[in-house]
Amino acid sequence: MKTTAAVLFEAGKPFEIVELDLDGPRDGEVLIRYTAAGLCHSDLHLTDGDLPPRFPIVGGHEGAGIIEEVGPGVTKVKPGDHVVCSFIPNCGHCRYCSTGRQSLCDMGATILEGCMPDGSFRFHSGGEEFGAMCMLGTFSERATISQNSVVKVDDWLPLETAVLVGCGVPTGWGSANYAGGVRNGDITVVYGIGGIGINAVQGAVHAGAKYVIAVDPIEFKRDTALKFGATHVFHDATAAADKVNELSWGQGADQAIVTVGTVDEEVVTAAFNVIGKGGTLVVTGMAAPDKLTVHVSGLDLTLNEKTIKGTLFGSANPQYDIVRLLRLYDAGQLKLDELVTTRYRLEDVNQGYQDLRDGKNIRGIIVH
Ligand SMILES: NC(=O)c1ccc[n+]([C@@H]2O[C@H](COP(=O)([O-])OP(=O)(O)OC[C@H]3O[C@@H](n4cnc5c(N)ncnc54)[C@H](O)[C@@H]3O)[C@@H](O)[C@H]2O)c1
Ligand SMILES: [Zn+2]
Ligand SMILES: [Zn+2]
Secondary structure, eight states: OEEEEEESSSSSOOOOOEEEOOOOTTTEEEEEEEEEEEEOHHHHHHHHHHSSSOSEEEOEEEEEEEEEETTTTTSSOOOTTTTEOSOOOOOSSTTTTGTTTTTGGGGGGGGTTTTTTTSSSSSTTTTTTEEEEGTTSBSEEEEEEEEEEEEEEOSSSHHHGGGGGTTTHHHHHHHEEEEEEEOOOOOOEOOOOTHHHHHHHHHHHEEEEEEEEEESSHHHHHHHHTTTTOSESSSHHHHHHHHHHHHTTOOOEEEEEEEEOOHHHHHHHHHHHEEEEEEEEEOOBOTTTTTTOOOOOOOHHTTTTEEEOOGGGOOHHHHHHHHHHHHHHTOOOSSOGGGEEEEEEEGGGHHHHHHHHTTOSEEEEEEO
């Protein structure tokens, strides 16, 4: 079968739209027709060289669509089912899945290689094998993926919106609720209001935070944070720290969540310093692996019992949380439609990422 996809051939180069050959599903795999894909900053890290993938790779790891065919042994879904993909698969039985930590599933070991766990690929062209970002490759019309990468969702939900629950929403929401452990009455600061940070704001509001303080240099982002329930917004970390000091009578914030596009030492240090005794710094955003971004006072860490926590997929369990968040949306308690700023065609994927770089989008969506 043929499929059209947006492919990265090397770092620093834009996506190219190419036609690829696609193998059908093998044991435990499904053929999916993607109806929508989200433009998350993590794909931009592939281009920018922060996340080093194996090239060539079909981009896209936020995806939703309809199952067209299933391979032998597939029990989770059947043709016609509507699904949201999880950028981290969940096998259900590894050490991490079986202890309620699906965001760390061992099956996710090849998400940057973009191959199946056995090392084989499903996208090909001219004798070359093409990977799939996060084993999904949602910037393709169709893909063959593991049944462990899909979560069946209610078929009345609009997939164009539900697609965001494949990465941005649970990652941000979980950064507040799971990794940050936000509780009623807390003070939470979120640095960087993109597709992830806006959901950290939304998650902290859900958890009952007394004050949710959003920091972003772009006015449109700050205005959006207010619409999602932030109580205060600031253009930089210093102004936010002054306000936290005032609001907490000098005690500091309970959580600082770093969701900026590219993490650096400056924002991590500001976030570490804004939390008070027993506070938690959550680092969700990414930077190149060889770039050291966390340099803090060990004495402050020890004496004030601070916690620094990394988080993948917001430390959520995709199999449960994707459905859970969509049911919150269905009940009118989670904002999803409001997250989508612009819709693009697959051919316009590079424009979508330029708009993300220019700070114009909370989330851009490709509609296939
Ligand atoms: N840990 C995970 O599981 C996971 C999952 C998805 C994405 N991510 C990462 O999260 C990060 C955010 O992704 P996104 O799609 O929301 O990106 P985005 O580009 O849409 O948003 C980032 C925001 O940060 C703001 N910003 C930049 N520097 C800042 C600073 N110093 N202080 C305050 N704000 C600043 C930008 O103006 C922008 O609004 C990326 O690094 C992405 O790779 C992590
Ligand atoms: Zn993502
Ligand atoms: Zn697992």
